[in-house]
Amino acid sequence: MTMVTIVEVGLRDGLQNEEAILPLEVKREIATGLMAAGLTELEITSFVHPRWIPQLADAEEFANTLSISEGVTTRALVPNRRGLERALHTPVDEIAVFLSVSETHNRQNINKSVKDTLLALREVTAEAKHRGKRVRGYLSTVFGCPFEGEVSLTQTALICTELLKMGVYEISLGDTIGVATPRQVQEILKSLTKEIPTAQLAGHFHDTRGTALTNAYVALEVGVTTLDSSFGGLGGCPYAPGASGNVATEDLVYMLEGMGEKTGVDLDALCWVSDRAGRYMGKALPSKVFNAWLATRRLKEEKSHE
Amino acid sequence: MTMVTIVEVGLRDGLQNEEAILPLEVKREIATGLMAAGLTELEITSFVHPRWIPQLADAEEFANTLSISEGVTTRALVPNRRGLERALHTPVDEIAVFLSVSETHNRQNINKSVKDTLLALREVTAEAKHRGKRVRGYLSTVFGCPFEGEVSLTQTALICTELLKMGVYEISLGDTIGVATPRQVQEILKSLTKEIPTAQLAGHFHDTRGTALTNAYVALEVGVTTLDSSFGGLGGCPYAPGASGNVATEDLVYMLEGMGEKTGVDLDALCWVSDRAGRYMGKALPSKVFNAWLATRRLKEEKSHE
Numbered sequence: 038m039t040m041v042t043i044v045e046v047g048l049r050d051g052l053q054n055e056e057a058i059l060p061l062e063v064k065r066e067i068a069t070g071l072m073a074a075g076l077t078e079l080e081i082t083s084f085v086h087p088r089w090i091p092q093l094a095d096a097e098e099f100a101n102t103l104s105i106s107e108g109v110t111t112r113a114l115v116p117n118r119r120g121l122e123r124a125l126h127t128p129v130d131e132i133a134v135f136l137s138v139s140e141t142h143n144r145q146n147i148n149k150s151v152k153d154t155l156l157a158l159r160e161v162t163a164e165a166k167h168r169g170k171r172v173r174g175y176l177s178t179v180f181g182c183p184f185e186g187e188v189s190l191t192q193t194a195l196i197c198t199e200l201l202k203m204g205v206y207e208i209s210l211g212d213t214i215g216v217a218t219p220r221q222v223q224e225i226l227k228s229l230t231k232e233i234p235t236a237q238l239a240g241h242f243h244d245t246r247g248t249a250l251t252n253a254y255v256a257l258e259v260g261v262t263t264l265d266s267s268f269g270g271l272g273g274c275p276y277a278p279g280a281s282g283n284v285a286t287e288d289l290v291y292m293l294e295g296m297g298e299k300t301g302v303d304l305d306a307l308c309w310v311s312d313r314a315g316r317y318m319g320k321a322l323p324s325k326v327f328n329a330w331l332a333t334r335r336l337k338e339e340k341s342h343e
Numbered sequence: 344m345t346m347v348t349i350v351e352v353g354l355r356d357g358l359q360n361e362e363a364i365l366p367l368e369v370k371r372e373i374a375t376g377l378m379a380a381g382l383t384e385l386e387i388t389s390f391v392h393p394r395w396i397p398q399l400a401d402a403e404e405f406a407n408t409l410s411i412s413e414g415v416t417t418r419a420l421v422p423n424r425r426g427l428e429r430a431l432h433t434p435v436d437e438i439a440v441f442l443s444v445s446e447t448h449n450r451q452n453i454n455k456s457v458k459d460t461l462l463a464l465r466e467v468t469a470e471a472k473h474r475g476k477r478v479r480g481y482l483s484t485v486f487g488c489p490f491e492g493e494v495s496l497t498q499t500a501l502i503c504t505e506l507l508k509m510g511v512y513e514i515s516l517g518d519t520i521g522v523a524t525p526r527q528v529q530e531i532l533k534s535l536t537k538e539i540p541t542a543q544l545a546g547h548f549h550d551t552r553g554t555a556l557t558n559a560y561v562a563l564e565v566g567v568t569t570l571d572s573s574f575g576g577l578g579g580c581p582y583a584p585g586a587s588g589n590v591a592t593e594d595l596v597y598m599l600e601g602m603g604e605k606t607g608v609d610l611d612a613l614c615w616v617s618d619r620a621g622r623y624m625g626k627a628l629p630s631k632v633f634n635a636w637l638a639t640r641r642l643k644e645e646k647s648h649e
Binding site for chain 1: 521522523524525526527550551552553554556557560561587591593594597598601602603630631632634635
């Protein structure tokens, strides 16, 4: 039995890719529900410019007013020094930084070369640590880039080493566009863990092609015990109807608990949270476990009305 | 590289669980499309009483009028001797029979004990073989029963042995209610293959809780190279909105090809078939690869209209 750490990224990676903009009080209700369901690692928002991600424009207010349960660690994504300063004016516990392995994706996303991004992140990380915050790193396009296709594993390993050197405590390896297949995940992780301590790696899988849960399973088999997910499977790209988001926390928890692992998450409590979010957004959420829960609940309600 | 055999069950297991009843010409178009996409093992219908499954009430006419491409093998499910006689009056290549491991599920489904079902199937199988048809067996609730919960692995092995003894050439092990998790699949298959030749086993996974593709992956890792799936992921139970069907053929093919396996299936051609079915049914199909394909196609169409 392994204790698997689930990093719940729905409030950030999930919401930033949803069309609906949730009001502060709904976000607060969701975050409180996630904590009550037993999720202890929450990424709550991103301090990017509101012009880019209006869904998270309330970052300061949300981070400043959210009441955090004991034992819960919060983190916020920052794109640069300016974002860091905003985050540091809130009680958020940890900072998350990001870059891509592939040059083209990094330029499209951050408008800088990978090399210059690493220089900037070194500064951001040093400052965050100086101010008493741990820093997590997101590495995007590890399993494939929409512009370059296959990416260099050597480049991935180099960037990971650089991130650890600058003091990032954990690197979340992202299948940003959801193209990874299980043997590829196995090969990349087995190769990376020869140079990078497994305990400092996390898996971040998107379900665009249905392989996210399988990839999470394979990551776990290789020894990676920290996995990112979004409640309800939130995060379908608003510009691509039908596109899927992060692996769903419910599905991940169901699989892990069924495998005898411990997650500390109460599935029923979690499904109520997704239900609240789905109702507010007026959309069906992709999590299969959540949908099975919904179907069971509807049947029960129908019976009680008979 | 392994050649993986995909048994496309969408026209039977998929459609029998969909609310919409497809007219003969739409079914014919779909079947023709599936063959054109490279699927060579098709379960096309079921000869159960039309009262139970009106979606497949056209079994005779469909089986008798479908033009089969070279190299394609068709099969039809039969519940009993009467169903077999109906099937034998069509040019369907193979017969499929079924029963459950768990006594309660078998009684609910077939109205007989497992023992009596095996006796009846022995007769059906003998007659089918006598008339020149190969017989495939479906074993339901192998990974869990909605009434009894966990099922006996000893019972599973015993039934498999009986099925092989009566001349069934392959047993498809069904996660009927979609509760299986990967380590369970691994344990059950590893244990079963000590007594049953792996080449005579197939995996049949439902995606009710999101684990179907992972379970298929694990089955393959154990050495099972025949997997059942439905185009589009068809087969959500009409009485449980949001419930998921079989593992989607598209997602299975994407994963397998990405792992370097060969399936012989053209994903683009297959997605056009699911598109046709989804449009006719007026519903979103669960396959993630199909939805990613749809999103890409819509973006292209929008661009070409600009």
